[in-house]
Amino acid sequence: MTASRVSGIGAILLVGGRSHRLGGGIKPLLEVGGSTLFARSMDALTDAGCAPITVVGPVLDAAMPVRWVREDPPFAGPVAGIAAALAGDGALPDDASPEPEWMLLLAGDLPRVGLLVSRLVAAAASASGADAHVFTADGHPQWLAGIYRTAALRAALAAFTAEYAGASCRALLGDLAISWLGDEDGITADIDTPADLARIRAELEEKP
Template sequence: MVSVDAILLAGGRGSRVDGAVKPLFEVGGSTLLAAAVDAVRAAEARRVVVVAPVLDASLDVEWVREDPPFGGPVAAVVAALSTVDADDVYVVACDLAAPAAAVRRLTDPLPPGADGACLDDGRRQWLIGRYRTAALRAAASGLADGGRDASMRALLGALVITPLAASDTVTRDVDTWDDLRRARGGAMTENRTLPSEALNDWSAALAERFGLAEGDIPISLVLDLARDVANGVARPAAPLSAFVAGLVAGRAGGSPADTEAAVAAVVEMARGWEHR
């Protein structure tokens, strides 16, 4: 039985998101980092090593740091190699939008004669791979300065790496604020189980119970508010924001126009929240 550990890369600068800590971005109710940890655990990784400062002390992982920090992904892999001891090791970047789907493609044993395998969506995705630990160590031993600022090709180019075809949906990562919005929108679509029309009966029951008129409960408006707040702030903020919008609208008079104005104000805040 081949044993597997995991090296998760989570210590980048986040320069394209204004220095924000990308692994702590929440998508689908989990941070990207926690989702990556769950993905490699589900793929039977025994030991999970995260190369980063301690970002979430609640995670059952080991933390290491390349020296000096921000030396690039190769330096991060080299820093973690002394901590892993399994036959193979997953190497996964913690900015993947859907790490579970990506890591599942790596769970098959490596082919005989191969030093590793990585996903390929038309381009080799070195940072979504499974490699023989001994081969990585041998390749790393030939790098100067602990691999600082080296390319992944410099580390892996001389190894026999099997490409695993994958769609760009599986390999998509979160590099920019637009990427984050798209990832969150996709997660909401995947998790949504009720179409708005399914709420009509519940809305009618609420209206009857509280003496509301038809049209007093703007279902689409409220759902759109929840979507925008969940995408721009966090999913738990959506029901809270809906409550606040209703409170503000009620205090303003409670007309449909008051409701629309309150919802618009909350949505405007949510859309600018990530850039505050």
């Protein structure tokens, strides 16, 4: 199912973390299943027809047809990244088309991002009146594995009175009307440690 089934879907992809538990480096450029995490994300968002796509973090591939922004200050966390992505008219594509109704909000280290995006887009196409559809895993909200009404994201930012830097996603997004999606098969599993990376690589190599 593609974005054509709803009134447009954009995407915010957050790729600016420090990767401390992996020993540093640029996590989205790690290769799993024959391609980098960043390439997997871009393939999933392109296949879903997302426009615009805003990537928050250092420029990883200048040839990609995306809008690059940086949170202020760098490494200030996801709320600062969301604010940078939606600053002013930042969510509008260059041709000034209407702003998309929905915005995918994704971490940049999701190896099963293709399946994740397809399920989120399907949820947005449902008749639900929710502000967002967000996955949970083991009872914990996965704020960066969700799809949000763009207007709801903007309203949450406008109402937020704390500093963006270092703020939690729960503080920004927790009051939205959210439809929770249970992750029954591990599609929101990300890569935080060398053990995570080794496990994901082994699992993806086992796929036919």
